[in-house]
Amino acid sequence: MSTTQLRRSDAEPETAGEVIDPNRLRVSFTNGLAERLGQTDVPLILTLFLVILATSSAWYIHVPVVSAAIVGVLFRNALLAAGFWYGLAAVLAADVVAHRWSVDNHQYLIVYWCLALGVSAGATRPLEVRRSLARTLIGVVFLLATIWKVLSPDFLDGSFLTYTLLTDPRFDEVARGLGDANLQDLAANRSALQELHDPRNPVTTLSLTSTTKMGGVGLTLAWLTIIVEAGVAILFLLPERLRTAFSPLHRLRDPLLVLFALGTYAVAPVVGFGWVLLIMGLTQRDKESTFVSVLYVASFLAILAFTSPWADIVGITT
Amino acid sequence: MVGISRGSGTKQGTMTNSDIGRQPSFKGGDSLRIMLVIALVGGVLASHVHSRSSMDLSPWKGGGFGMFSTIDSPGDRLLRTTIHTDIGPINIAAPQDLGDDVSTVLAAPSEQHIEDLAFKLANQTWVTQKPDFDSVMTPADATAADAMADALALFVESSTVQAIDDASFDPNRHHRVQVDEAVVTVYRLEPDGNTSFRPVKLAGGSALAVPGGDLS
Numbered sequence: 001m002s003t004t005q006l007r008r009s010d011a012e013p014e015t016a017g018e019v020i021d022p023n024r025l026r027v028s029f030t031n032g033l034a035e036r037l038g039q040t041d042v043p044l045i046l047t048l049f050l051v052i053l054a055t056s057s058a059w060y061i062h063v064p065v066v067s068a069a070i071v072g073v074l075f076r077n078a079l080l081a082a083g084f085w086y087g088l089a090a091v092l093a094a095d096v097v098a099h100r101w102s103v104d105n106h107q108y109l110i111v112y113w114c115l116a117l118g119v120s121a122g123a124t125r126p127l128e129v130r131r132s133l134a135r136t137l138i139g140v141v142f143l144l145a146t147i148w149k150v151l152s153p154d155f156l157d158g159s160f161l162t163y164t165l166l167t168d169p170r171f172d173e174v175a176r177g178l179g180d181a182n183l184q185d186l187a188a189n190r191s192a193l194q195e196l197h198d199p200r201n202p203v204t205t206l207s208l209t210s211t212t213k214m215g216g217v218g219l220t221l222a223w224l225t226i227i228v229e230a231g232v233a234i235l236f237l238l239p240e241r242l243r244t245a246f247s248p249l250h251r252l253r254d255p256l257l258v259l260f261a262l263g264t265y266a267v268a269p270v271v272g273f274g275w276v277l278l279i280m281g282l283t284q285r286d287k288e289s290t291f292v293s294v295l296y297v298a299s300f301l302a303i304l305a306f307t308s309p310w311a312d313i314v315g316i317t318t
Numbered sequence: 319m320v321g322i323s324r325g326s327g328t329k330q331g332t333m334t335n336s337d338i339g340r341q342p343s344f345k346g347g348d349s350l351r352i353m354l355v356i357a358l359v360g361g362v363l364a365s366h367v368h369s370r371s372s373m374d375l376s377p378w379k380g381g382g383f384g385m386f387s388t389i390d391s392p393g394d395r396l397l398r399t400t401i402h403t404d405i406g407p408i409n410i411a412a413p414q415d416l417g418d419d420v421s422t423v424l425a426a427p428s429e430q431h432i433e434d435l436a437f438k439l440a441n442q443t444w445v446t447q448k449p450d451f452d453s454v455m456t457p458a459d460a461t462a463a464d465a466m467a468d469a470l471a472l473f474v475e476s477s478t479v480q481a482i483d484d485a486s487f488d489p490n491r492h493h494r495v496q497v498d499e500a501v502v503t504v505y506r507l508e509p510d511g512n513t514s515f516r517p518v519k520l521a522g523g524s525a526l527a528v529p530g531g532d533l534s
Contacts, residue, residue: 096381099418100380100381101375101379101380101421101422101425101426101431102379102392102418102421102422102425103379104379104385105378105379105381105382105383105384105385108362108381109383112355112358112359115355115358116355119351119352119354119355120351122351123347123348123351124346124347124348125344125348128344128348129344129348129351129352132344132352133352133355136352136355136356137355137359140356140359141383144363144382144383144384145383145384145385145386145387148377148382148383148384148387148388149384149386149387151387152377152384152387152388154388154389154390154508154509155387155388157509159389159509159512160386160387160388160389162512162513163389163507163509163515164386166513196396196517197396198411199397199398199399199409199410199411199412200409200410200411203396203398203505203517204517205510205514205515205516205517206507206514206515206516206517207513207514208513208514208515209513210512210513215512225386240343268386
């Protein structure tokens, strides 16, 4: 039975012997998914979602970006044109330059990625260049993130993550689950911090209420973060000649990146950062691994889902 | 082998999945293209490192990818803004329309950024609200009421001092605060024991008000 037959309209009477086999439908769906995710325009289309939803909402950025995205969706050739991505990169770069001291780092990364798409579109071997740049950018981002953490004394001794667990509401569940904190103390910490930030109050030392476990939790999470981020950096920046020698290890880069993205953005859902990392991950994946492709796309959706107020939806009172 | 077709009309041709798995080495133009992107990343990184040392740029900002590496994020830095006025020094909150300037100063407290913010603060129209005696005093006492309102306006809580648009200044409701100078100071928090964090001054600066000028 062909896919066309499976999609016949409801108006067409079903005759004996033409019953739709659910197994075949499943196979057809799986094959269709594998084929679609294997197509090289998927990361480009996801990038359009990225620039629409995760860049500046100022009209002078939003209007040209959304207009470009519409053109990209309507005209596939535009997606494959270097000028299209250079234009998008230029608009986004203008915003980053104008607000260079205050924009988040992923806005820089989105500009690099759009530039990489433009550069690769004009190359003689566009897909290879695109893949290489995706892999390199992921590696460089994680390398820099690791270096900053290793150079930061308050990260290495766990102070930063302890402080974050005790004051950042996004980390409340982690602080309660792993560090035995209670909500009253966490609320009191935030209140103390808020008072310190009040410009009318004197500048004094901030004392937070903690638990005996919290320091150890902060230190453990700090080193776990360094290990995972350094691991991603190493696997993505592995020189070409070593990739074959360490092939099984090298294949771990995709699940490790996904693990990082899901673990990090489930707690602190920065959609733009998570998405650009996953899009670049999807771009550089090996061969026709449908599983890895599905993993990246499912994580793409999961990061968006993480922004939903799940505690309110399921009625968890905190 | 599943062929992955590229768009017609492009020079990209068709690529197979086995091709995707190969690790190509690049030559000539393609290599230069890759280097162009890497060079841009390197350039921004160099600028970040320079700004970090020259103006205490927060590792969280500026394209260095140092987010979540330290307490020293712009959001955890402390800003203190004081205006020196005819009724004494007053600690004030920067008006919301200076939000971008405040963000810049907190992320990158350079001398220039601090002076820019201080200058804008010094040249806002700062006022206090006059007490409303109209409802309790007769018209014959109106002059006394005005004098009393002006006098009471001098005994102000800093929270009652606010910046307004000069066009909306109303002498019946507002007492104008004469500003001589604005001072801006930025602190960062530093761990001091397991759960204590002490403020350390990062940078500070000031600017004088332009006589008779409102730049809001």
